[in-house]
Every structure is written in structure tokens, then in C-alpha cells.
Amino acid sequence: QTKPLIQCVLDGYNVCILAYGQTGSGKTYTIMGTEPDKMGELHAKSGLNYRALTELFNLSSKRKETFSYSVSVQMLEIYNEKLRDLLAPTGQTKEYPFLRHIFLKLADFLLF
């Protein structure tokens, strides 16, 4: 279950949620959901990413008298062993040799 992991993040721990499986096994379905989300509203077909972010903001809002959190987002894609920044302005590509190395090591670890 993902929900307790969100509390761990806000308590200062590092968390990684990884969808892993063969093609067509439902990774995108699980992470992205199947219907568009509206700000602040979960529905039966919301994906794990939106559920996790909703919990993150709900919990940080509950703690706002005590803690101030800073949230940032990166979206990267690995395709054909190349790492791409999906939020970079169009036409601008960035190379992440260090991150690429980590991702490839992780892929090696998971596959063999």
C-alpha cells in the first residue's frame, strides 16, 4: 500500500515507488489511472500518482502549523537507454550522464 509511504516522505525518509513488469502488464494503468483527474478530487479510476500527490498535499496541509514543506517535480523518460527530461522546453534536450548510469545499474539489478 502506498499511503503510509507518503507519510514517510513527509517524515524525512526517501521513498521510491517503482512499477516493474513486462509490457502490457498494467504499469501505466496502475500509475496513471484511466480517467482525467480534477484538482483535489479522487475517483475510482484515479492512478497511483494522483492518489500519492493528493495524500502528500493533504498531509502537508494538516501539518502546516508545524512544518513548511517544499515540493518539486521532475519527469524523466528512459527510452532506448537514453534519458530525456519530459518537462524541458520543446527542442531543448538535456543529458544526465550521472542519472543515466544509476538508472541503467537499477535496470541491470532488476533484470538479472
Ligand SMILES: Nc1ncnc2c1ncn2[C@@H]1O[C@H](COP(=O)(O)OP(=O)(O)OP(=O)(O)O)[C@@H](O)[C@H]1O
Ligand atoms: N487491472 C486492469 N484492469 C483492466 N485493464 C487493465 C488493467 N491493467 C491493465 N489493463 C489494460 O491493459 C492494457 C495494457 O496496460 P498498460 O498500458 O498499463 O501496460 P504497461 O505495463 O504500461 O505496458 P508497456 O510496458 O508496454 O508500456 C491497457 O489497455 C490497460 O487499460
